[in-house]
Amino acid sequence: MNVEISDLTRKFGRTRAVAGxxxxxxxxxxxxxxxxxxxxxSLLRMMATVIPPSSGRIRLLGRDPDxxxxxxxxxxxxxxLPQNLGYYPGFTVVEFVEYFALLxxxxxxxxxxxxxxxxxxxGLGDQARAKLRxxxxxxxxxxxxxxxxxxxxxxxxxxxxTAGLDPEQRVALRAVLRExxxxxxxxxxxxxxxxxxAACGRVALxxxxxxxxxxxPDELTARATGTSAAGDAPLExxxxxxxxxxxx
Amino acid sequence: MTxxxxxxPLLRLELRRNPTRWMLPPIAAVFWFISFRASxxxxxxxxxxxxxxxxxxxxVFAPALVGxxxxxxxxxxxxxxxxxxxxxxxxxxxxxxxxxxxTTGWALAAYLGCVGVLYAVIAxxxxxxxxxxxxxxxxxxxxxxxxxxGFAAGVLRPSRFTAPLxxxxxxxxxxxxxxxxxxxxxxxxxxxxxxxxxxIGTDQxxxxxxxxxxxxxxxxxxxxxxxxxxxxxxxxxTAGAGGRWLRRSAAAVTxxxxxxxxxxxxxxxxxxxxxxxxxxxxxxxxxxxxxxxxYAPVCRDTAIPVCLHPAYAGYLPAVADALEPVxxxxxxxxxxxVRISQAAATYRSGPANxxxxxxxxPAMTGTPPVFQLLLPSxxxxxxxPRDDLVSTIRTDAGRDLVAVLVGADxxxxxxxxxxxxxxxxxxxxxxxxxxAVAAQRLTALPAAARHTWLAxxxxxxxxxxxxxxxxx
Numbered sequence: 001m002n003v004e005i006s007d008l009t010r011k012f013g014r015t016r017a018v019a020g021x022x023x024x025x026x027x028x029x030x031x032x033x034x035x036x037x038x039x040x041x042s043l044l045r046m047m048a049t050v051i052p053p054s055s056g057r058i059r060l061l062g063r064d065p066d067x068x069x070x071x072x073x074x075x076x077x078x079x080x081l082p083q084n085l086g087y088y089p090g091f092t093v094v095e096f097v098e099y100f101a102l103l104x105x106x107x108x109x110x111x112x113x114x115x116x117x118x119x120x121x122x123g124l125g126d127q128a129r130a131k132l133r134x135x136x137x138x139x140x141x142x143x144x145x146x147x148x149x150x151x152x153x154x155x156x157x158x159x160x161x162t163a164g165l166d167p168e169q170r171v172a173l174r175a176v177l178r179e180x181x182x183x184x185x186x187x188x189x190x191x192x193x194x195x196x197x198a199a200c201g202r203v204a205l206x207x208x209x210x211x212x213x214x215x216x217p218d219e220l221t222a223r224a225t226g227t228s229a230a231g232d233a234p235l236e237x238x239x240x241x242x243x244x245x246x247x248x
Numbered sequence: 249m250t251x252x253x254x255x256x257p258l259l260r261l262e263l264r265r266n267p268t269r270w271m272l273p274p275i276a277a278v279f280w281f282i283s284f285r286a287s288x289x290x291x292x293x294x295x296x297x298x299x300x301x302x303x304x305x306x307x308v309f310a311p312a313l314v315g316x317x318x319x320x321x322x323x324x325x326x327x328x329x330x331x332x333x334x335x336x337x338x339x340x341x342x343x344x345x346x347x348x349x350x351t352t353g354w355a356l357a358a359y360l361g362c363v364g365v366l367y368a369v370i371a372x373x374x375x376x377x378x379x380x381x382x383x384x385x386x387x388x389x390x391x392x393x394x395x396x397x398g399f400a401a402g403v404l405r406p407s408r409f410t411a412p413l414x415x416x417x418x419x420x421x422x423x424x425x426x427x428x429x430x431x432x433x434x435x436x437x438x439x440x441x442x443x444x445x446x447x448i449g450t451d452q453x454x455x456x457x458x459x460x461x462x463x464x465x466x467x468x469x470x471x472x473x474x475x476x477x478x479x480x481x482x483x484x485x486t487a488g489a490g491g492r493w494l495r496r497s498a499a500a501v502t503x504x505x506x507x508x509x510x511x512x513x514x515x516x517x518x519x520x521x522x523x524x525x526x527x528x529x530x531x532x533x534x535x536x537x538x539x540x541x542x543y544a545p546v547c548r549d550t551a552i553p554v555c556l557h558p559a560y561a562g563y564l565p566a567v568a569d570a571l572e573p574v575x576x577x578x579x580x581x582x583x584x585x586v587r588i589s590q591a592a593a594t595y596r597s598g599p600a601n602x603x604x605x606x607x608x609x610p611a612m613t614g615t616p617p618v619f620q621l622l623l624p625s626x627x628x629x630x631x632x633p634r635d636d637l638v639s640t641i642r643t644d645a646g647r648d649l650v651a652v653l654v655g656a657d658x659x660x661x662x663x664x665x666x667x668x669x670x671x672x673x674x675x676x677x678x679x680x681x682x683x684a685v686a687a688q689r690l691t692a693l694p695a696a697a698r699h700t701w702l703a704x705x706x707x708x709x710x711x712x713x714x715x716x717x718x719x720x
Contacts, residue, residue, distance in 0.1 A: 048335040068491040075337040086328030090265050102258045103336035103343065111257065147332075 001026050001062075002155050002185035003047060008056035009209075010042050017042035019209035020056070029181035031200035031217070032189040033239060038206040040189040041083055041159055047187065048080040048157050061154055076105055079153030083160050083189075085144040089133035093124055093143055096132060100147035118150040121176055123169070137164040145173065149180060156186045162195050174199040197221075197235045205242050212246035255346075258338075262350035268316040272358040279308050279362040287366060291625065292373035293559055294380045295455035299443035301366055302383035305359070306390050306440045307422050313355045313391060314398035315415030320347050321402025322410055339490030341498060344403065344483055352395040359391055376543070376558035380455065382465040383443055389472040390440040394418065396479035403483055437464060437527060438471045438516035445521050447603055448595070453626035454525035456559045457592035459537045463529035464519055471512035477505025521597040523608070545589065551579035556590040556623075563623060563637070570641040571649075577671045577699065578653055582706050585612060585649070591620035593627065612652045619649050646672055655710035663714040666690060670698065686719040 001024045010018040018039045034040050045051045046058060049065045061077055063070035087096060097118055101111045119128050122142040132140065141164045148156060158177075162170045177186050177199045190196060196203050197217050205213035205220070213220060217235060224237035229244060231237035283304040290296045321344070324330050333343065363384050371379065401414045422441065429436040429446040437446070442464065444454060455461075484490060484498025515529050522528035524538075545555040548568035552575040556564050571588060578584045594608040605627050611620050624632055624640045632640065650671050651657045656664035662683045669676050669683075670690035679687060690698060708714050 045331065048331070050331045050334045072337045072491070075335055078335060080332065080335045082331045084328055086324075086330075086332060088265065088323070088327055088329070090267065095261060095265060099258075099261055100332075100336065102255065102261065103333060103338045105337040108255070108257050 002060065003187070004057075004059040005047075006057040008043070008046065008058055009054045010039075010046060010051065011054045012042075016209050018046070018053070021206075021209070021211050023204060023211060023214065025185055025187070025202065027181065027183060027185055028201040029177050029186040029188060029199050031196035031203035032187055032206065033191075033193065033196055033203060034189075034206035035243070036191075037208075039209040040206050042209075043206070044080075044157050044159050044187065044189050045082075047155070048078065048082075049075060050080075072105075074155070076151065077154040078104075079148035079151065079156040079158075081144045081148045081158045081161055083163075085140060087132045087140060087143065089131065091132055092129050093119055093132065093135070093146070094128045096143055097146045097150050101150045104151045106151050114150050114152070118146040121149065122146045123172055138166060138169055141165055142169065142173075145176070149176070152184075153180075154184045156180055156184055157189075158186070159189045160191065161188060162190065162192055170195070193231075193235045193239050194233065197233070205239065207243055207246050210246075213242045255342075258343075258346045259349055259353075262346045263353055266320065266347075266350040266354055268313075268320070268351045268354040271312055271316055272354065275309065275312050275355075275358055276362055278312075279305065282308050283362070284366055284369075288369060291452060291562065292370060292375065293452055293456065294370060294374050294377045295460065296452045297366070297370050297374075298380035298383040299455075301363065302387050302443040303441055305363070305387045307419070309355060309359060309387075309391060310394040310422060311415045311419040313351070313394045314401075314418040315411045316355070317348065317351050317395040317398030318402035318414045319411035320351050321399040322406035322408070323347070325406030326408055334488075339494050341484040341489040341494060344399070345480065348395060348399045348480065351399070352392045355391045355395060356388060359388060363387065374559070375561040377456070380460055382460055382462055386440050386443075386465050386468045386472075389469045393472040393476045393479075396476045400479045400483060434519050435513050435517040437519050438468055438513050440468055440472060442468070442527075444526055445595075445597075445603070448521075448525065448605075448628045451525055451626075451628050453593040453595075453605065453628075456557060457540050457543075458524040458526075459539075459541060461522065461524075461526040461528055461533075461537055463532040464516065464527040466532050467512045467515040467519070467529055471509050471516070474505045474508025474510075474512060477501050478509060479505070481505055521595055521603060523594050523596075525593065525595040525605070540592070547587075551575040552585055552588055552619075554588040554621075560590065560623060560625070563625065566638050567621075567623065567641055570638040571646055574642070574646040574649060574672060577695070577702075578650065580699070581653065581702055583617065583710070584653060585619035586616040588619045588621050588645075588649070591622060593622055610652075611648055611657075619652070621645055643674075653710075654706070655712065661712050661714075662686070662716050663719060664709060664712070666716060666719055667702070667709060671702075682716050686716045690719055 003025045006022050008018055008021045009016060021043060032040050046053050047060065049071055058065060060074045063074050065071045065074055094115055097115045098111055101115055106114060119125055122145050124139065124142055127139060132143065145161055162173060165173060180186050188200065200217060203217050203220055204211045220238040221234045224234060224241045227241045229237040229241035231240050283301055286304055287297045287300045290300055324333055367379050398414055402410050425439060426441060429439065429442060481498045481502030485495060485502060489495060515531055519527040519529045543558055546558050546561045546564055547553045547555040548564050550568050550572050554568045554571055556567065591607055593605050596604045598604065607620055607622060613620060624637055650668050654664050654667050656668055665679060666683045666687040667690065669679060669687035673691065676684035676687045705714060
């Protein structure tokens with residue numbers, strides 16, 4: 001298992017953003033659904049070793065992120081795209097991705113090839129030398145994905161990766177996720193239920209800091225059966241039904 | 249430590265995209281306007297121009313560099329990159345050092361370019377000597393320290409306002425700190441603004457006849473290196489900077505830096521004005537530096553040859569022309585010097601930040617006698633125009649020479665005063681009437697007759713055995 005979480009909590013002051021989450025997942029694309037404020041981003045930030053948990057146990061890639069040496073080893077094999085992607089406007093696409101390849105301590109000899117591959121995979125080959133300040137929001141999002149996958153991560157954490165992407169780009173991104181998910185754990189946090197349906201083999205639904213559903217997209221769809229849950233698509237209705245049940 | 253933390257590819261990338269490089273043209277322009285023009289306004293002597301450069305170059309580079317470093321240090325927070333970089337494997341300290349090194353690297357490149365141009369100009373114009381490296385080294389050593397200072401401010405207060413605020417603060421602190429530099433507070437001499445005894449200022453008299461003393465520059469470079477290490481090491485102490493080993497290394501660097509800075513400040517506190525016009529620090533002083541530098545003087549074939557140190561060769565025609573009338577009068581007289589020779593100035597410090605500059609011994613020395621000359625430009629004070637220099641030499645050096653010759657260097661008799669006025673062809677208005685009449689009588693004689701009379705009566709005049717009536 002690449003991600004093993006047990007009774008994980010995270011508090012910000014008096015607010016419990018994550019309240020006793022437990023989950024395990026191996027290779028494959030894992031969808032993390034939930035309404036705003038459900039705790040998805042906090043959970044993802046803990047898995048990305050950005051913030052430590054307040055309590056509970058977490059093991060990533062078979063290592064303990066509490067230990068500095070093991071945390072560094074995890075980080076070398078980690079890809080992370082935060083919800084709000086910051087960037088250095090004076091960097092080119094290639095330089096930005098190269099910067100993260102170097103921060104992830106990739107061997108210098110491999111950086112050039114890995115950067116070119118990552119940039120091509122997100123469809124920015126023709127923009128490789130463009131300054132980031134000249135790119136659209138969707139292109140910047142793809143640059144963020146490129147930096148996340150440049151080190152061929154074994155654990156890829158993406159927070160709202162399709163935000164700002166046009167339909168064509170979203171389809172292309174899902175293909176990338178499926179490809180990466182064949183050998184690595186990909187956890188995608190999103191509001192967009194159709195992304196989960198199209199790309200994820202398993203899905204968890206969070207609400208108020210807790211996981212209220214864990215299963216396959218089909219199982220989530222099935223939860224709508226016999227209910228009057230709202231939604232335009234079957235998966236959306238399953239999502240609404242689970243939330244309604246959790247809150248009742 | 250830093251080599252491991254600073255990988256070259258990362259440093260190359262930071263250098264390529266460091267915005268400090270866009271500040272270089274305006275910095276170079278300010279350097280030209282302030283440092284270059286001020287330095288080249290001085291006569292083409294390595295000592296005075298290089299020391300002037302050191303004093304001004306720090307105020308040119310430091311504020312801009314402090315601001316640039318603070319701007320770069322706050323980059324991650326300003327650009328919302330904190331989460332993204334926090335989950336990367338490279339320790340934060342290593343990441344920060346790369347940004348600091350790139351910022352410092354560009355500033356150093358600009359500094360070396362500016363100083364290189366200035367030194368090339370001095371090398372073309374200077375008549376003697378070679379580049380004076382210590383002032384340039386102190387200036388260069390100050391850049392990493394100021395960059396570290398700005399960087400630390402940017403890390404601790406990551407905001408878009410930090411950079412302009414610390415740049416202005418650096419400028420104000422530098423400008424006001426000079427008010428604290430006095431002999432009675434010698435610790436402040438560790439400031440890179442100080443190139444020599446502060447009360448004396450930029451003085452043409454030092455480091456020509458004797459070596460440029462490295463004592464104070466060594467203390468300053470040690471202080472700046474220590475300050476740099478302490479500031480950068482301090483950044484590695486914070487939680488999240490890196491692992492235990494890295495934080496221990498940072499602590500060691502910080503302690504070593506603080507120790508070095510403290511020791512260097514202590515050294516500066518013991519600095520004293522040495523006889524050759526520089527600051528000597530007992531713990532660092534090498535007695536070999538007190539030996540004079542050998543040189544072949546440049547001479548002018550006047551009635552009595554006038555010889556100057558080759559560094560002052562440009563002054564020789566003016567000095568010789570100024571002294572020529574007096575030298576014609578006294579050449580060949582008993583006890584007259586066989587040569588006028590420029591001497592090194594000797595410096596003495598006194599209480600209450602006072603100091604004195606003059607000859608080490610009597611003006612006339614040796615057998616056959618040589619008259620020791622101090623040029624006005626060897627004395628502290630403003631740069632003198634050529635006409636002023638000529639008149640000062642004629643009145644001061646010429647009068648001193650004649651006074652020594654006629655024995656009037658202390659409490660001159662009326663006869664000695666009259667003879668001096670006649671030889672120097674000076675106004676008799678301030679003499680008493682009898683003395684003035686005697687002086688005019690002697691002046692009216694043909695030069696050859698006056699010379700013959702002087703040759704016959706100089707011994708009696710020097711022994712104060714002549715009266716005004718005995719003067720022709």
